[in-house]
Amino acid sequence: MNSITLLGMLAAFCTTISFLPQALKTIQTKNTSGISLYMYALFTFGTLFWLLYGLLSHNLPVTVANSVTFLFAAIILSYKLKYK
Amino acid sequence: MNSITLLGMLAAFCTTISFLPQALKTIQTKNTSGISLYMYALFTFGTLFWLLYGLLSHNLPVTVANSVTFLFAAIILSYKLKYK
Numbered sequence: 001m002n003s004i005t006l007l008g009m010l011a012a013f014c015t016t017i018s019f020l021p022q023a024l025k026t027i028q029t030k031n032t033s034g035i036s037l038y039m040y041a042l043f044t045f046g047t048l049f050w051l052l053y054g055l056l057s058h059n060l061p062v063t064v065a066n067s068v069t070f071l072f073a074a075i076i077l078s079y080k081l082k083y084k
Numbered sequence: 085m086n087s088i089t090l091l092g093m094l095a096a097f098c099t100t101i102s103f104l105p106q107a108l109k110t111i112q113t114k115n116t117s118g119i120s121l122y123m124y125a126l127f128t129f130g131t132l133f134w135l136l137y138g139l140l141s142h143n144l145p146v147t148v149a150n151s152v153t154f155l156f157a158a159i160i161l162s163y164k165l166k167y168k
Contacts (some may be wrong), residue, residue, distance in 0.1 A: 008137040014130025021122035034118040038105035046098030053092040 016065045019072035032080045040077040047073050100149045103156035116164045124161040131157050 001009075026032060047070040054063030085093075110116060131154040138147030 004137065004140045007133055007140065011130055011133035011137050014126050014133060016130075018123045018126035018130055021126070022120040025120045025123075026118065029118070031118040034110065034113070034115040036106040036109045039102045039109075042098050042102035042105070046095055046100075046102055049091055049095035049098060053088060053095050056088045056091065 012061065012065055016069050019069055019076070023072040023075045026076050026079045030079065030083045032076075032083050035076065035080050037077075037080050037084075040073060040080055044070065044073040044077045096145065096149055100153050103153055103160070107156040107159045110160050110163045114163065114167045116160075116167050119160070119164055121161075121164050121168075124157060124164055128154065128157040128161045 026035070047066045050062060050066040051070055054060070054066055110119070131150045134146060134150040135154055138144070138150055
């Protein structure tokens with residue numbers, strides 16, 4: 001594996017896992033006042049489209065990364081809708 | 085352009101532009117209480133790594149999309165650090 005591929009994997013890891021601390025914080029505090037509903041609506045649909053794109057184009061990294069991010073984003077969106 | 089490529093472009097548009105309403109909300113309200121510092125630290129560095137990856141691998145869509153997202157993420161992170 002060359003250094004550019006490694007940089008791409010590090011990038012994918014950071015952006016994918018970053019939604020975990022947000023999901024945990026939102027679940028624990030139920031504080032969604034500073035969170036944008038429009039952001040999470042767009043982002044949740046966006047990751048769902050990436051997931052479908054990954055499946056249809058047989059791209060495993062895109063499918064796996066976006067399955068994880070879609071799950072976290074959907075949790076945050078559902079809390080935002082419940083605890084406005 | 086086939087329908088799978090179109091789905092990928094729709095996905096990229098949604099996930100890239102989604103951080104704009106969050107950045108605007110954070111700038112206007114300065115309310116960052118529900119926002120996770122760890123999320124935006126990881127996400128900002130993640131998009132920076134994606135940006136470098138895009139530049140080094142001569143991938144224009146990755147470079148452009150992550151330049152935009154990095155800008156929004158860095159603004160939100162700076163507000164989170166300033167208005168804890």
